[in-house]
Amino acid sequence: GESVGLHLPTLSVQEGDNSIINCAYSNSASDYFIWYKQESGKGPQFIIDIRSNMDKRQGQRVTVLLNKTVKHLSLQIAATQPGDSAVYFCAENPGNQFYFGTGTSLTVIP
């Protein structure tokens, strides 16, 4: 199967700081990527997506960067808030289905 991994399983940041969550993907044919946020006891929530014809995409307080050369994806959260505490995981799609990483747990310290 596909291998979508994360560099760090846990991340703690101070409230107000920026957070960066990384993801490595394995399939060079993947051309669509999504970041999801999953809070405890809830289903994954769509945050932002990016297609392979782009290197960067910005949303509200979030930015996704895609480096196809090294098959790396990152999610940047600006001015991290306590409500951002959750598990974040990336998903890649080479055309047939999504393959999900196991996630990074982000803890925001007030």
Added chain:
Amino acid sequence: DSGVTQTPKHLITATGQRVTLRCSPRSGDLSVYWYQQSLDQGLQFLIQYYNGEERAKGNILERFSAQQFPDLHSELNLSSLELGDSALYFCASSVGWSTRETQYFGPGTRLLVL
């Protein structure tokens, strides 16, 4: 709230039993996806239905089956349950048939097999 509903929220059963999980997609969505999420693995795609027809299959065991009804709700049937089937089962929905569309997830059903 994504608009996707799943029932039941929790399910406890014994090995060898059979259970049915239910999902109602967002209004207007024709595709339903089923995923399994266990502690040591990320979300694993099981199966997709689009407008009543099976569209794509992932890592779904032969003991598992699903269907989508005319009103677009879907059921996932898990039979001959084993301890390893204990997991969170999520349903997601999207508007069309393409797997590249944004999928909206329900709150999940937590299954515990004893």
